[in-house]
Amino acid sequence: MRRLSRVIGIALAFTAVLAAALAANMLRTRSRQLTVDPAPVAAIDAKSVAERLAGAIRLRTVSYETPSADSRAALLELHRYLAAAFPHVHAALALETVHDYSLLYRWEGTDAKAQPVMLMAHQDVVPVAPGTESAWHAEPFGGEIRDGYVWGRGAWDDKGNLLAILEAVERLTAAGFRPARTIYLAFGHDEENGGDDGAAAIATLLRARGVHLGYVLDEGMLITEGMVPGLDLPAALIGVAEKGSATLRLTATATPGHSSMPGSRTAIGALATALSRLERAPMHASIRGTAAEMFDTLAPEMHGANRFFLTNRWLFGRIIEHGLVASPATAALMRTTTAETIIQGGNKQNVLPGSADAWVNFRLLPGDGVEDVVAHVRRVIADPDIAIVVEPGATPASPVSATRGEGYRAIEHTLRALEPNVVVAPSLLLGATDSRHMQGLADGVYRFSPVRATSIDLARFHGTDERISISNYVELIAFYERLIRDSGPAGR
Numbered sequence: 001m002r003r004l005s006r007v008i009g010i011a012l013a014f015t016a017v018l019a020a021a022l023a024a025n026m027l028r029t030r031s032r033q034l035t036v037d038p039a040p041v042a043a044i045d046a047k048s049v050a051e052r053l054a055g056a057i058r059l060r061t062v063s064y065e066t067p068s069a070d071s072r073a074a075l076l077e078l079h080r081y082l083a084a085a086f087p088h089v090h091a092a093l094a095l096e097t098v099h100d101y102s103l104l105y106r107w108e109g110t111d112a113k114a115q116p117v118m119l120m121a122h123q124d125v126v127p128v129a130p131g132t133e134s135a136w137h138a139e140p141f142g143g144e145i146r147d148g149y150v151w152g153r154g155a156w157d158d159k160g161n162l163l164a165i166l167e168a169v170e171r172l173t174a175a176g177f178r179p180a181r182t183i184y185l186a187f188g189h190d191e192e193n194g195g196d197d198g199a200a201a202i203a204t205l206l207r208a209r210g211v212h213l214g215y216v217l218d219e220g221m222l223i224t225e226g227m228v229p230g231l232d233l234p235a236a237l238i239g240v241a242e243k244g245s246a247t248l249r250l251t252a253t254a255t256p257g258h259s260s261m262p263g264s265r266t267a268i269g270a271l272a273t274a275l276s277r278l279e280r281a282p283m284h285a286s287i288r289g290t291a292a293e294m295f296d297t298l299a300p301e302m303h304g305a306n307r308f309f310l311t312n313r314w315l316f317g318r319i320i321e322h323g324l325v326a327s328p329a330t331a332a333l334m335r336t337t338t339a340e341t342i343i344q345g346g347n348k349q350n351v352l353p354g355s356a357d358a359w360v361n362f363r364l365l366p367g368d369g370v371e372d373v374v375a376h377v378r379r380v381i382a383d384p385d386i387a388i389v390v391e392p393g394a395t396p397a398s399p400v401s402a403t404r405g406e407g408y409r410a411i412e413h414t415l416r417a418l419e420p421n422v423v424v425a426p427s428l429l430l431g432a433t434d435s436r437h438m439q440g441l442a443d444g445v446y447r448f449s450p451v452r453a454t455s456i457d458l459a460r461f462h463g464t465d466e467r468i469s470i471s472n473y474v475e476l477i478a479f480y481e482r483l484i485r486d487s488g489p490a491g492r
């Protein structure tokens with residue numbers, strides 16, 4: 001009895017010490033946010049900038065699966081529109097057209113030795129999904145301004161950024177400003193189809209000219225509001241990397257024949273078994289790399305249990321991972337995802353098919369190569385009779401750009417100068433952007449614009465009722481203007 005109470009006593013003492021250590025850890029974990037002097041508020045005429053954006057939305061620069069003559073005509077019309085809307089930009093910057101439709105502006109800096117930087121956006125938009133037109137509360141290509149918003153396809157993705165960059169440069173050129181470092185503006189025309197004709201061609205051109213950029217900033221991640229549990233402040237998530245994509249085709253074969261005398265193995269059965277095994281054994285998920293840096297940056301800004309657990313990741317790592325993997329959005333940050341997307345096999349009710357195929361799309365985490373995915377699939381399905389082929393067009397994950405790099409610092413500095421409340425953290429972009437074509441041309445590639453979104457808004461992206469609030473659009477312009485003003489003569 002005495003011995004038992006001593007054990008309990010030691011256990012209690014240990015628990016108390018541990019609890020104190022964890023609490024101390026939580027309180028000691030300091031904010032990683034920069035302290036920055038507030039920037040003066042730029043006087044931007046909200047009405048006229050909104051109208052110029054609305055005008056660009058009316059031009060149907062749609063990227064369909066197969067190129068359309070109407071869309072090409074709309075791109076040329078957009079070029080004329082931009083030239084008329086931004087006269088100072090077109091007087092002060094050199095403009096060249098790449099593959100007829102992509103635009104590359106060059107704003108010569110005063111310091112020839114400074115590394116140039118690049119701001120990107122794309123001119124094309126996705127179509128409105130057939131059958132969803134009537135669900136819109138505005139005409140998708142009407143450029144309507146209503147209830148404090150500019151409505152329409154492209155308001156977010158990506159004419160908002162395109163026009164905001166030009167508004168910022170127009171304001172600066174009109175005021176006689178010249179940047180210390182050369183600034184490129186690269187506006188592709190086929191981002192929604194992969195950017196091979198536009199951004200990739202611009203990259204080839206610059207590479208041939210020996211251009212090396214300090215950093216590239218393109219669309220990508222956003223300022224999220226109320227989307228990070230435990231965080232009340234808005235979070236500006238800067239995409240420091242983007243995931244890759246690879247689709248594997250699995251083919252099961254069997255002896256074809258009459259369905260009245262089936263063997264023990266059918267192509268469909270073998271394929272189904274393989275797919276079921278794959279779905280039950282996803283690739284390893286953990287908080288590492290960019291996800292780890294993201295949570296460690298956000299944690300000190302949180303409150304309550306989220307802060308307590310995340311600042312003590314050394315102890316609660318597995319529990320946290322278990323919780324995060326349950327949600328598809330956070331699981332995607334932690335692993336290479338598996339998605340079974342197409343299945344085909346058989347064409348007659350009484351015939352055993354000779355083969356069955358399935359296509360499985362993997363989104364690759366930085367660090368996982370296509371060969372790692374193939375090895376994983378081979379091991380999990382454990383069926384040497386199923387052929388595995390990597391479909392053409394697989395792209396690896398991008399390299400991870402440094403959060404200590406000058407590009408990240410410049411974006412962070414600008415954001416904090418404009419809004420001291422915003423929490424800036426690195427994150428991983430799940431989709432793909434034109435900026436991946438600039439990899440290797442720049443020291444850092446960042447995917448971010450200060451578009452604000454709540455979780456409800458995410459469905460508007462490529463979806464119904466795409467819109468941007470005029471006040472947020474004004475913030476975009478102020479952001480690009482401040483970023484350019486502060487871009488300084490760094491990177492010698």
Ligand SMILES: [Zn+2]
Nearest residue numbers: 157158191219
């Ligand atoms: Zn886009």
